[in-house]
Structure formats: C-alpha cells, structure tokens
Amino acid sequence: MVPIHFIYRKLRGIKRRISKYPDIVSKDQYQIFESLKKVPKKYFKSEYVVQKFLPERSGENFIVRECYFLGDHFYLNVESSPIPLFTTGTQIEFGPVTPPKEIVEIRNELHLDYGKIDYAICNGETVIFDVNKTVGTISDQSIGAGKVAKYLAPAIEQFLN
Numbered sequence: 001m002v003p004i005h006f007i008y009r010k011l012r013g014i015k016r017r018i019s020k021y022p023d024i025v026s027k028d029q030y031q032i033f034e035s036l037k038k039v040p041k042k043y044f045k046s047e048y049v050v051q052k053f054l055p056e057r058s059g060e061n062f063i064v065r066e067c068y069f070l071g072d073h074f075y076l077n078v079e080s081s082p083i084p085l086f087t088t089g090t091q092i093e094f095g096p097v098t099p100p101k102e103i104v105e106i107r108n109e110l111h112l113d114y115g116k117i118d119y120a121i122c123n124g125e126t127v128i129f130d131v132n133k134t135v136g137t138i139s140d141q142s143i144g145a146g147k148v149a150k151y152l153a154p155a156i157e158q159f160l161n
Contacts, residue, residue, distance in 0.1 A: 030085050054127045055084060056120035063120060064089065067099045068135060068148050069107065070114045071155035074099050075148050091144060096151060102126040113159070 081089035
C-alpha cells in the first residue's frame with residue numbers, strides 16, 4: 001500500500017504543473033492582475049515579488065529601460081511595445097548613460113559589479129522590474145549586444161588594476 005502523504009504530494013505536483021497560475025521562471029511568464037486581491041496566494045511566497053504595475057508610457061506604447069553596467073560604465077537600452085509585458089520591443093534609444101540614483105543604489109545594495117537592471121520611469125519615479133547579475137541575449141551577433149559589449153569592455157581594466 002502507498003502511504004497517503006506520498007499520493008498527496010504526487011497530486012499536489014500534478015496540480016501545480018497544470019495550474020492556471022504556473023511557477024514563474026522567466027520574464028515572459030510575468031502576469032498582470034486586476035487588483036491585489038486577484039493575485040493568487042502562491043505568489044506571496046518568498047521567491048516571488050508582487051508589486052503594483054506602474055508602466056512607463058509613450059503614446060499607446062509601453063516602455064522598458066535596460067541599464068547594463070560593468071564597473072563605473074553604464075549603458076542604456078530603451079525599447080517600446082504595444083504589449084504591456086514584453087522582453088523584446090522596438091529599440092528607440094541606446095547609448096552611455098548616467099543612471100537614476102535608484103539604479104545605482106540597488107546595484108550597490110546587492111553588491112553587483114556587472115549586470116542589467118530593467119526599469120521604467122512612471123510619474124517621475126524609477127520603478128525597478130528586474131535585476132540580473134548575468135546578462136544574456138537572443139543573438140550574440142545582434143547590433144545591440146555588440147554596442148553594449150564594446151562600451152562596457154574598457155571597464156574590465158578596473159578589475160585588473
């Protein structure tokens with residue numbers, strides 16, 4: 001006979017896999033709910049961050065800002081999309097930047113020398129969506145990836161000295 005708790009764990013695992021609200025493991029699984037009360041209880045665990053959706057807008061489009069950094073070098077990529085949650089949109093701005101103080105503060109608080117922080121400016125305030133201690137790209141041959149790498153590369157000397 002199979003112990004009851006074993007069957008329960010198996011059923012719980014199956015339920016989790018077919019759930020309407022799956023575990024979130026990447027940005028393309030982020031979700032927007034109508035209100036805080038509509039957010040499933042499972043997302044209030046320590047591995048998730050639940051925050052009010054405060055998007056940056058430009059006309060009908062949503063804006064996301066990506067601040068790449070290495071040492072004291074910062075590079076900004078700004079993309080727009082008509083979809084509120086997106087990972088790749090139309091690039092509208094890129095280049096070296098002095099980031100908002102909130103970006104520098106969270107980077108220092110997390111002791112990050114290298115990475116990327118996704119954020120928006122909503123009603124004059126910096127809203128941070130995602131902090132990455134590693135940086136990835138769909139294609140290392142993309143023009144954007146090359147520009148970011150070219151700008152950040154000189155900062156490697158800081159770590160060698």
